[in-house]
Amino acid sequence: MSSSSNKPHAFNPPDVPTPPPTYSQISVTPLLPTSKLITLAGQVGLDGKTDKVVDGFDAQVKLAYQNILNALKAAGATPRDIIHVKHLIVKDTGRVGVESEEELTRVWGHHWMEFMDKEGEGHRPPDTVLGVAALATKELLYECEVWAIVHG
Template identity: 30%
Template structure:
């Protein structure tokens, strides 16, 4: 089993690994609309969704995979009314590629984020 433990080494950071790999399957921790360097959370569902998807793509690359190897995304929205906008951005980001997906309304999320996505993918062979 491989894991990334380079992030979150501070005592104040969350107790997690950004990703873990087991038998060729990658499990990403939930990605939120927060800039990983500045810790800023942009305003609005559009900006946060784009940032979450970019965070997923960057984490997959670090773990040796790509967005076209995603098996499933679980999407949590602070307001299910955001679904139409999220689906449009999501569709543009993935193009013709379609993974399995789940969407859940969730009223409160970390730091006031409007969206969080957890991802399961395979490694690139």
């Protein structure tokens, strides 16, 4: 990690199992006296204009990422500043293959990588993926919680 960088540095050391391409095993973030830790509540596929949950797993995932982007911007951060992510996926999504890691990555992972490539300079912060029985309301199929640090 460059000492001049104040952004999180995510990587996979050679002696730790290589994760899927959606995340890295470790993130090191320099802390400065002027740093801010930003934590977002879990973001979901709720449309702020209509106050309704959008239909379908893929649509909920995409809207959750847009809501994350909007929340980070409001706090003076970008997806490149994310230091940890938690994905919560309702296990009974009605999607074939959600039980396997390979299929799970194809279900939501491609949206995550596309989002981070576009908005986060390809950054892959460490993450946790949890299969859950339910979220706050029965319509919700996906929720994403992020932590970020900004400096200055």
